[in-house]
Amino acid sequence: xxxxxxxxxxxNGSVREGRFGPVVTSWFTEQARQHxxxxxxxxxxxxxxLPLALxxxxxxxxPDLPRPDGMxxxxxxxxxxxxxxxxxxxxxxxxxxxxxxxxxWHFTQWQKKPVGFVGYSGASGGLLAIEQLRQVFNELxxxxxxxxxxxxxxxxLFGPDGTLIAPEGPNGTAKVMLDQLxxxxxxxHDARRDRPFGAAA
Numbered sequence: 001x002x003x004x005x006x007x008x009x010x011x012n013g014s015v016r017e018g019r020f021g022p023v024v025t026s027w028f029t030e031q032a033r034q035h036x037x038x039x040x041x042x043x044x045x046x047x048x049x050l051p052l053a054l055x056x057x058x059x060x061x062x063p064d065l066p067r068p069d070g071m072x073x074x075x076x077x078x079x080x081x082x083x084x085x086x087x088x089x090x091x092x093x094x095x096x097x098x099x100x101x102x103x104x105w106h107f108t109q110w111q112k113k114p115v116g117f118v119g120y121s122g123a124s125g126g127l128l129a130i131e132q133l134r135q136v137f138n139e140l141x142x143x144x145x146x147x148x149x150x151x152x153x154x155x156x157l158f159g160p161d162g163t164l165i166a167p168e169g170p171n172g173t174a175k176v177m178l179d180q181l182x183x184x185x186x187x188x189h190d191a192r193r194d195r196p197f198g199a200a201a
Contacts, residue, residue: 005037005038005039006037006038006039006082006083006181006182006185006186006189007038007039007041007080007081007082007083008032008038008039008040008041008081008082008083008084008085008181008185009041009043009077009078009080009081009083009084009085010025010028010029010032010040010041010042010043010084010085010087011043011045011084011085011086011087011099011102012025012042012043012044012045012046012087013045013086013087013088013089013095013096013098013099013102014045014046014087014088014089014096014098014099015045015046015050015096015098016096019046019089020089020120020154020155021087021088021089021120022044023158023162024087024118024120024151024154024158025042025044025087025118026162027158027162027163027164027170028085028087028118028149028174029042031171031174031175031178032085032174032178035175035178035179035182037178037182038083038178038181038182041077041080041081043074043077043078045074045098045099045102046098048070048071048073048074048102049068049069049070049071050071050098050101050102050105051068051101052097052101054104054105058104058107059104059105059106059107059108060107063107063108067105071105074102075105075106075109078106078109078110079109081109081113082113082185082188082189083113083114083115083116083181083184083185084110084113084114084115084116084142085115085116085117085118085177085181086099086115086116086117086118086133087117087118087119087120088117088118088119088120088126088129088130088133089119089120089121089126089129090119090120090121090122090123090124090125090126090127090128090129091129093128094128094129094132095129095132095133099133100136103136103137103140107140110137110140110141110142111140111141111142111197112141112142112143112188112191112192112197113142113143113185113188114142114143114144114145114180114181114184114185114188115133115137115142115143115144115145116144116145116147116148116177116178116180116181117130117133117134117144117148117149118148118149118150118151118174119148119149119150119151120150120151120152120154121151121152121154122152122153122154122155123152123153124150124152125150125151125152125153125154126150126151127150130148130150141197143184143188145177145180145181145184146180147173147176147177147180148173148177149170149173149174149177151170157170
């Protein structure tokens with residue numbers, strides 16, 4: 001397995017006004033950097049052009065399809081990632097349209113790479129969004145790791161300065177998920193290098 005640091009893309013999936021996503025993303029990014037096995041790239045979808053109207057030929061059939069110029073940086077960073085963590089709220093029992101658009105505009109960028117989740121919402125802690133995202137990423141031939149981080153009633157868990165009031169539990173859960181991303185990410189990194197998907201045995 002690779003001894004080098006893995007490129008971990010942490011994706012802030014909410015773009016709505018007044019969003020809490022940057023607070024949760026900042027906390028998790030610090031956990032990932034402290035872990036020591038990742039080079040962390042924070043991707044904020046609010047900074048990316050994400051049209052909801054997709055091309056007539058889906059990315060699965062035309063992986064090199066033309067994308068809007070404003071999406072070029074996102075595509076490059078997804079290509080370079082060895083693993084992903086998606087930070088998502090729960091909107092009406094699902095995940096944001098911005099996140100679905102970012103996923104659907106890409107295909108090979110997700111393949112054979114592990115994905116973890118950090119969810120937050122008032123009641124479920126983002127679990128409803130996470131469970132749906134598992135189905136989406138599994139369809140794209142990514143590997144979703146078992147453990148996740150969840151913040152129900154997130155507004156009670158973070159202080160005014162954005163720090164966790166009781167960090168021990170979430171920090172420990174993040175470590176478990178990051179360990180899984182490290183293991184799967186290293187394994188799949190080497191597999192993509194040594195035996196590209198679809199190559200003969």
